[in-house]
Amino acid sequence: MVQEIALEELLERIRSGQHIAVDVRSPKEFEESAIPNSLNIPVFNNEERAEIGTLYKQVSPEAAKERGLELFSRKLPSFINEFKAIERPFTVYCWRGGMRSKTAATVLGLMGIETTRLTGGIRFYRQWVVKQLEEQEFGPQYIVLNGYTGSGKTTILRKLKEMGHPVIDLEQLAGHRGSIFGQIGLKPNSQKQFESQLVEEMEKLKNEPFIFIEGESKRIGKVLIPSLLFDKKEAGKQIILHLPIEERVANLVRDYEPHKYPDLFLEAFQLIKKRLTPAMSLAIEEHMEKQEFDAVAELLLLHYYDPRYKHSAFRNPERHIDIHANTTEEAIDKICDVVLPAIAQSKY
Structure with missing residues (x-):
């Protein structure tokens, strides 16, 4: 038997x-x-x-x-x-x-x-x-990384995790970077797989006093963040990252590796080109065809992503702390030097 x-x-x-x-x-x-x-x-x-x-x-x-x-x-x-x-x-x-x-x-x-x-x-x-996702009481407070596209949020999260700090990496669980180009080079997870892995991460971290998490929208690719997590994230303490455009461009090109998938990036761009002026769309496509991806990234940031990036944390200064840095590495250092001590002293 x-x-x-x-x-x-x-x-x-x-x-x-x-x-x-x-x-x-x-x-x-x-x-x-x-x-x-x-x-x-x-x-x-x-x-x-x-x-x-x-x-x-x-x-x-x-x-x-x-x-x-x-x-x-x-x-x-x-x-x-x-x-x-x-x-x-x-x-x-x-x-x-x-x-x-x-x-x-x-x-x-x-x-x-x-x-x-x-x-x-x-x-x-x-x-x-x-x-679990409907009824579980998930106790940790949320420290939410926010900032314009290319600010190195995912890189910072993963570095903090390597350093032993509690982190939920939603993009990793989704298998998607959360943008129109976010699935390229990755294997997106289904909603069921995403939720299963998320519950396991929450189980591991349920007794932590706080967790770091990225300021994602409700949808990451094709998966939806459960309300249990999303609502509490929206109410969490916000870290707003400010990096120069040059660093953000470098982050995007390094993370997305568009030179490996030029045709897929050009294909994905067709989904958003109508939201740009005809002249700007043409300029971006020309840079793509020449594989001038630094130029592509900068134009997308300035003319597509930055104008659309809005978050409640920017309108509620009492709920956020600004981190100004020249590089992603400097931003990590400042989080460790400023935010973590404040958390330890219960001042943040």
Whole structure:
């Protein structure tokens, strides 16, 4: 008999670092939504799952099961070897704790490989994530990095994290930089994946007195920041970064690496060119075609991003602190020298 495990217990084991979850659904399902840090060892690949689903609907459940057994039996040796390579105890799961995870756990048990199966599958996990984002009390105060595009906010966040300070990096969780060019060179996450990873980060940091977070809009690419987080971020203390245009241009070109994806940048630009004058649009396109990306970045900052960048923190000086710096590195130093001591003394 396959031993089952409840979701809360599984998550505790995973967070201890001594356990791992294995998703036996198809790669497409795994990419759309999975328990963070899971492995994917599918019973059926995308094409096989589609074929079985068609048989189930158009012929009969029995025909689908027979075809499934035929397909699965061919890959048993490789399937089992993948599990043998796992060096930690593990739990298998599928969509609702049904046929695929039961089949995987049963076969592994017959081969002497111990495993457990997640009760309710990832459907239960998804319900838990939604509940957490609707009801969870997340205690830390928010220190929000704001500033015009190119101010190095993401770089500063990641440096602060390296230094051991509590950080939630929304752009990293979304797999998107939050601009019209933000998905280029990255692999954007689905809303479900974003929310799953966000809940895990919140769980890690729930007992911190404060967290650093970037002043994102409600939407990052195709994902939406849950109201629980967004509303509190909007009310948080704001750090307003002020860097010279030359540094901001350098930051953008370094972070976005447009020389690697010139065609994609030109394609993305078509989505915003109508918001610029015809003459400015033509000038930017000409610089793009010549791969003069410093010039492209500066024109976009001056004529597109800066005029549109508005934030409530600028209108409420009692809620923000200004950081003026010549470089991103200098801005980090000032945050460490000014903001962190003020937080420690409860003056900010």
